[in-house]
């Protein structure tokens with residue numbers, strides 16, 4: 315079972331570097347998500363059954379990771395850049411999954427219910443700690459596109475991109491019409507472009 319919320323928030327603070335409303339919200343979301351899919355001990359006996367998809371790279375994500383033990387580097391944490399305070403929790407043993415999104419109305423609720431507190435941060439901290447799950451979250455049952463090549467463990471496949479010659483794990487390559495195998499950036503464009511720093515040769519590092 316989960317330790318009390320205050321204890322979890324100490325662990326969140328240690329990982330994240332500060333305590334903030336996002337930590338409280340993320341901790342509560344993590345506890346709720348696990349509960350709804352029948353995961354009692356995500357950092358212990360159930361740790362191999364849980365996969366979490368997060369939809370934002372902000373404070374909440376660190377709290378989710380602290381509370382549930384999921385990690386990007388273990389493939390138990392997946393990241394989609396949707397800019398939403400939301401996450402999906404999958405029990406890989408049962409296939410049950412729920413998506414939980416924080417309700418924007420919780421901000422107004424914080425201001426109304428804790429109007430006596432001087433700062434927005436304090437009002438949100440109090441509200442996210444005390445409000446009911448229904449006041450804070452939208453919850454839906456979902457199915458998730460989760461394949462063998464998304465699972466933790468050793469890479470299932472590794473191919474070489476015929477353009478950049480870099481290795482590509484777990485089926486992330488693209489098979490183009492010419493029969494070639496390309497990595498995603500070579501096929502679809504990358505988030506980076508090659509650059510030359512002033513006074514240096516191209517590609518010299």
Ligand SMILES: [Zn+2]
Pocket residue numbers: 330332333334336337373
């Ligand atoms: Zn924060």
Ligand SMILES: [Zn+2]
Pocket residue numbers: 475476477478479480496497498499500
């Ligand atoms: Zn490539």
